[in-house]
Amino acid sequence: MTDAPLDPTELGAYFALVEVSSLLQHSVEQQLRTAGLTSVQFKMLMTLLEAPGGQLRMTDLADTLVLSRSGLTYQAGLLENAGLITRSPSPDDDRSTTLALTAAGRERIFAVLPGHVDVVRRLLLDPLDRTQLDALGALLTRVRDHMRAAPPRSAAPRTRKRADQ
Amino acid sequence: MTDAPLDPTELGAYFALVEVSSLLQHSVEQQLRTAGLTSVQFKMLMTLLEAPGGQLRMTDLADTLVLSRSGLTYQAGLLENAGLITRSPSPDDDRSTTLALTAAGRERIFAVLPGHVDVVRRLLLDPLDRTQLDALGALLTRVRDHMRAAPPRSAAPRTRKRADQ
DNA sequence: TATTGTTATACTCTATAACTATA
DNA sequence: TATAGTTATAGAGTATAACAATA
Numbered sequence: 001m002t003d004a005p006l007d008p009t010e011l012g013a014y015f016a017l018v019e020v021s022s023l024l025q026h027s028v029e030q031q032l033r034t035a036g037l038t039s040v041q042f043k044m045l046m047t048l049l050e051a052p053g054g055q056l057r058m059t060d061l062a063d064t065l066v067l068s069r070s071g072l073t074y075q076a077g078l079l080e081n082a083g084l085i086t087r088s089p090s091p092d093d094d095r096s097t098t099l100a101l102t103a104a105g106r107e108r109i110f111a112v113l114p115g116h117v118d119v120v121r122r123l124l125l126d127p128l129d130r131t132q133l134d135a136l137g138a139l140l141t142r143v144r145d146h147m148r149a150a151p152p153r154s155a156a157p158r159t160r161k162r163a164d165q
Numbered sequence: 166m167t168d169a170p171l172d173p174t175e176l177g178a179y180f181a182l183v184e185v186s187s188l189l190q191h192s193v194e195q196q197l198r199t200a201g202l203t204s205v206q207f208k209m210l211m212t213l214l215e216a217p218g219g220q221l222r223m224t225d226l227a228d229t230l231v232l233s234r235s236g237l238t239y240q241a242g243l244l245e246n247a248g249l250i251t252r253s254p255s256p257d258d259d260r261s262t263t264l265a266l267t268a269a270g271r272e273r274i275f276a277v278l279p280g281h282v283d284v285v286r287r288l289l290l291d292p293l294d295r296t297q298l299d300a301l302g303a304l305l306t307r308v309r310d311h312m313r314a315a316p317p318r319s320a321a322p323r324t325r326k327r328a329d330q
Numbered sequence: 331t332a333t334t335g336t337t338a339t340a341c342t343c344t345a346t347a348a349c350t351a352t353a
Numbered sequence: 354t355a356t357a358g359t360t361a362t363a364g365a366g367t368a369t370a371a372c373a374a375t376a
Contacts, residue, residue: 006282009295013302014285016309018208021186022231023312038342043183058358066187071344073359095352095357117171120179125171127311128304133178136304139297140181146292147188154356205366223335236367238336260334260375319334 024123031119035112040065040075042116045084045101045109054101057090061099063152084108189288196284200277205230205240207281210249210266210274219266222255226264228317249273 006014029039037045043065048054062072076099079085084105090096128136171179194204202210208230213219221229227237241264244250249270255261293301 005278006285006290009298009302010286010290013298013305014289016302016305017186017189017289020305020309020312021182021190023309024182025186026231026318040343059356066191068345069358070346070360074343077359090357093353093357097358113170120171121175123312124179124182124308125175127308130174132304132307133174135300137174137178137181139293139301139304140178140185142297143289143292144181144185144188147185147288157355203365224333233368234335235337235369239366242336255334258334258376262335 020124024120027119027123028116031115032112034115035108037108037112040067041079042109042112044072044075044079044099045105048085048099048101049106049109054106055098057096057098059096059154063154066153069154079105185289189285192284192288193281196280197277199280200273202273202277205232206244207274207277209237209240209244209264210270213250213264213266214271214274219271220263222261222263224261224319228319231318234319244270 025039032039032042044061047061047064048056058069058072058076062069065072067075076085076087080087084102086100086102087097088100090098125133190204197204197207209226212226212229213221223234223237223241227234230237232240241250241252245252249267251265251267252262253265255263290298
């Protein structure tokens, strides 16, 4: 509702965020390619690794990764063909598909992780001391929680029922 | 060189950064589309707007946006066809192409900016008070400067002269 | 010989809409 | 009727390599 333009402090924080994340993303992408993974695929594997039981439903993963369902289906197909994950019907809800890491998937992650961590450390972590790192983490976590408070992507209606677009 | 895995603090900051930037990117992209711009195109226009004289060389813009030269050529072509920028040979170096904002380009930016600012404010700025915003900006600027200290993308050799790799 | 930019090409990825099946 | 996922489709975007021109 506020219509005022951003002041220099706001602009600075915003632009720095955009620049930092795109530089980091680019370097990370380059490193992951040596292991035959894109960053989206890496995120999928990592998210599964962290999930309880190493399993996750399609929709939940799509929301976490900010990806469309069909986009996730495509990527899941690639990872399944590569033998890194499995897709199986969920036990409790027959509409759902549950993704699970395979042993090969786990191995792949652990194979990439050192190089990945190296890039993240070199670009993002090295220039900050412990206190600054704590602060950055706290601030970004606060922002993320705020962003996540909005309804996720999958909650959007898929069939239009209103005339007002 | 450090081979240790990331500790929870490091992981937290890293993951929060990735998540925040992809959520923000997604919302921004959606808003910009209402004005017929992608985020890359918006960044190009904004960078030109901020540049001294509203002009910039291709290579400099490619480095700033972390984009390949050919990718930038493609996007510059789109913006030129849309009448938002002009491309002309640089006065001092005949190899270079200088991009410049047109009046229509400036108008387009100012037309999108309020909605854009609104998204940024709502997602990124609102959950932070002044002190926190200052801190976030300072931290990210520090990281960015560190990242930018490395040689830019365009400095990479384009013809391989060594047998190694 | 190095640098700037363009082009040709091929490919990856993503989203929209339609469709099926289950709750 | 709403939700979960897949598929078909089509388009947009990116990079690599080869090329032309200038420094």
